Every structure is written in structure tokens, then in C-alpha cells.
Amino acid sequence: MAEVLVLVEHSGGEVKKVTNELLTAAARLGEPAAVVVATPGTAGKLSDRLAAYGAAKIYVAESDEVSQYLMAPAVGVLAELVASVRPAAVLIAASADGKEIAGKLAVRTGSGLLSDVVELAEDGTATHSVFGGSYLAKSRATTPVAVITVRAGSIEPVSSPGAAVEQIIEVPAVNAATTAKIIERRPVQSADRPELTEASVVVSGGRGVGSADNFAIVEKLADSLGAAVGASRAAVDSGFYPHQFQVGQTGKTVSPQLYVALGISGAIQHRAGMQTSKTIIAVNKDPEAPIFEIADFGVVGDLFTIAPQLTEAITKRKG
């Protein structure tokens, strides 16, 4: 059976959830082989988790250079593996970095690039959710190797033990003349909330929330539900909430079990990022707001009244 390479996403010595999803998808196409590109001493901390989700092999590519450059070390490692292993496919998370690593790898290896995939079938057919979820399209690579980026949260991870046989490989030296150098990192402070794209409940606030301080109302409701917090672009542009929480066409695409929109009109570009949610709840004081066209349950009313009452009722029930 051909190998299917999975580029491992990790931070702080832990495997990110999306990697379990990728390993699960990889097993449908062939034999999952995890690829860890990291600074020395990292792979050891990750191997148990990778084994638990079916990694038959772990390629360990460790070098100090990995912390000095963004994409280049991973692209170099994967390009060499594609040449030596001839995998059926390479699976990479559809994050900002992942998409670029995949694109560069596709260029270097002349492989088909299947981007932002939400489902992957055993025969290699990939499903994409396009135009903000208003279309489903299926595609295939016409090349021997497919480079596929998979949207986080779209494939249900299944644990299944793998042999996780480690194989040490080299990180090819980065060409400093053609690669931008990292001169500073300012990581985001991670909040105690689930990640937006992974959360099963998302509570978002829009311009109607009125100020950055008022976003506490959104956060409190989110916390009562164990939810992630999102925001509309108008809320982000007004400085109410940071950019990385923007939901929509040019922000995150989320597809949770429950999406709660507070003071969001429901412009087409916002809907593009959330309309595939299972259940949509909207609170808006304007009965004509387009968000009500797609809400499963809508309340025409003032969010400053409804949201705190809701938070209280939910907290009580959980009691």
C-alpha cells in the first residue's frame, strides 16, 4: 500500500487536533505516515499521539533552522520525501502556512493541488465547499501525487493504533538568499476558549454589540456554552474584537453544531463563513435583517436584554 504523508501541525510539544483528522483521512487513501518538521527534541513528545491516530511511520526531520524560517524547511523535507517515497498523496492542514507549503510543494513536484478540502474519498476524490458553502464541488488530481490541504474540523478523527516506526531524515539546508528570515515572533495569547474552527458552539458579535467593552456580553454567553467567540468584519473594523476572530468570506469559515449571531445583520460575506452551521440562532433588533433568512430560531429584540438573560438561564441549567 502506498504511503500517504501527513504534515504534523504541533505547538508547545503537542499535536494539534487537525493532525488527527488528517491521519484519519490519510488512512482512507493508503498507509498514514506522519512527517514531523521541528526543532530538535520535539518529535519524541508527539509520537504517542501520532501512534494513537494510526501513524504507521513517523518521519522525524529535526533541525535548529526550523525556528528561523517559516515554510521552507517543511517544503524541503516534503519535496525530498515525495521524490524518495512516491506517496499517493500529501495531506496538509488548510491553515495560512499549510496552504502555502502545499502550493510550493505542488510547484516543485509538479503535483496537482487540491485546496481547502472538506471531505476525502478512498479513490482520492476531494470535496470542496466553494463560494462560502453555496456550492459543493468534487475534484481530483491528474498527477501521480496529490497535494491536498484539508480544512480543520471537517473530518471526524478516529483513533486507531499505528506502529509509528520512527525514521530520522535530514532537513535540507534552507537557501538563505531566497527565503525570508523570521526576526521576531509575537504569538497570540491563547484564551481558555476552544479554537474558532474547532468549536462545536460559536457565539459571534457584530456592530450591534457597540463597543469592545460590550463584547464581554458575547464572551459571557460563549463561556456559559463552552463556545468560541467570533466577530463580524464590522465589529473587527470598529476595533471591538481582534482580527483573527473574524468569521466570513475573508475571515474564518466555521461549521459548528450551534452558531449564535448577536447584533449581526447577516451580509452575504458574513454568511459565507457560517451558513453551513448545523443550527443558527440570531438576535437582532431589526426584523428585516437578512440573518433571519437563514436562522433556525430568531429573536427580534435587543441583544443587551436577551444575551444576559440567556447566559443566566444556561448557567442555571448547568448549575
Add this chain to the structure above:
Amino acid sequence: MNIVVLIKQVPDTWSERRLTDSDHTLDRASADVVLDEINERAVEEALRIKEAGGGEVTVVTMGPPRATDAVRKALQMGADSGVHLADDGLHGSCAVQTAKALAKVIGTLGDVDLIIAGNEATDGTVGAIPAMVADVLGLPELTHARKVTIEGHTVTVERDTDEGVTVLQAELPAVVSVNEKINEPRYPSFKGIMAAKKKPVRTLSLADVGIATSEVGLAAATSTVIESAPRPPRSAGQIITDEGDGAAQLVQYLVGQKLI
């Protein structure tokens, strides 16, 4: 400073966007098309760099004949000239072919110091063309920039992603992609609109840039769409007006759906 801006005409996100039934490519004929908003910001950034340090701004697009309108819009904003790669043979090209073709076009423009693109297009959301073009050209990429600084021959950007901000630096020539927090693009002025009429736009064919028709298009694409279908639209559910018990009814609904 010679600056190239990569721009793309896309279906307006405000309009209904469709795929064609015949070959599942973008239905460009039925859509209202615009210069992608992120590319207005890319043009704006190029103009600001030019205004600060001098130079020339050339916009480059690959797309069907009507994409010339997008080039014109960029010229109205203040770009100096445009290059449009338009050829029937390009129809259905994949991302790898697009990146290679754009690199070929850039290769015909002489000494280029800086290439600026959007971080992700609103029609395909590949989010990788700038990095891929950089790879083909053998240039460093500094992508997802919310801030760009040029000092002498050094470019520094603040890359803004979920991970936080990463400050990247490279020597020119380089490829930069910008995110939507970079700037507010200017509106074309009346003077700009008039001036744009006289600015040169060169339309190039595949032969002009040295690409064989066998290298591009649907038949040679490294990936192909085999099937597409619109998702059934969502319909509205139950809408109530709050008369004091709105929150209570909402809780009941959530309980009924086993969501809490």
C-alpha cells in the same frame, strides 16, 4: 523601485456566484465581476511605497478578456501601466499553471524589485498563488502582511495569522502578499479616471510570453473538477419577537434541540 501588483477579477461577493454545468469552472459570464477587494489594497500599498520612494507600478492579471476592466480600475487608482495575459488556451488552468504563467509574465517585465499580491482571492481561496509565484521565480515570499516597510534594499513585514504576528525580513527582489488590515484603498479621483484612459495596457497571448498551449488549460491541468452542485439554500426557521420572554423561548428551543 519597480513594483508589480498581481490583481484578479472575481465575481462580486455581493452577487450570486455560480459554477458552469458544462465544465465546473467559474461561470464568469453570468456574474457581476469586480477587482477583488484585497487587490485594491495591494494596489494601494504599491502606490504608497511609490509615493514614499519613487518608482513605477505595473499591474498584472491573467484572465478572460473582460478582466481588462480590473486593470483599468487599478490604473484609475494610480498604477502606471497594465499587462493582461489573456488567451483562450488558459481556460480551466489549475493553480500550478497559473503560478507558472504569472511568473512568465513577470519575467518579461525586466528588473522588478517588488511583487505585491493579495493573500487570498475571494473566488477560489487557494491562498497560495503568491508563495507559488515566489517559488517559481526563486524569490523570498513575505505573505499575509498587515504592515510592509521598505528600507533601502530590505523589506520587512508583519505577517498576521492565527499563530500571531511574525516579523519577516528579506532582501529585494521579493514577493509580498497583504491581508485586509493593511490599509484602506483610495477611491479613484476624477483626475485619476481621466488619466487612466491614456495609460498603456498591454494584452499578451501565451505565445507572447513563451508558454506552449500544451502546458496550460483544462486538458493539461494538474487537477480537475469532476462534479459540482449548488447546496440547497437554507430556509428561515421560527422567528419570534421579544416581549419579555424571548430569552426563555430561546432556551426552550435549545433544550428541545438538545443543544443545551
